[in-house]
Amino acid sequence: MKEHLTTFDEHLDKKYGPHGSPKRTNFEIKAKAFAIGEIIRDARKEAKMTQEQLTERAGTKKSFISRIENGKSDIQLSTLYKLMEIGLGKRVNLTIG
Secondary structure, eight states: OOOOOHHHHHHHHHHOTTTTTTHHHHHHHHHHHHHHHHHHHHHHHHTTTOOHHHHHTTOHHHHHHHHTTTTOSSHHHHHHHHHHIIISSOOOOOOOO
């Protein structure tokens, strides 16, 4: 008898509901906010910058950068561009599919 392994998508369906449901959409938004925070933190560390240094370059507050890096705050697209392109010298490409 072959054992069925649960896929990650099946796990999310069970825990948060199917794609498009309010609970699943809310989860996915929070997961993406967390991922963006990780990307910013990794880019900042790769640039060997502190949060304070990024704050000075991008004209934001350290507490805001901290909240974003910890997935505790939403980020506007314009702020993402400011942090990544002005603050860290990285290009941001947006794909909608």
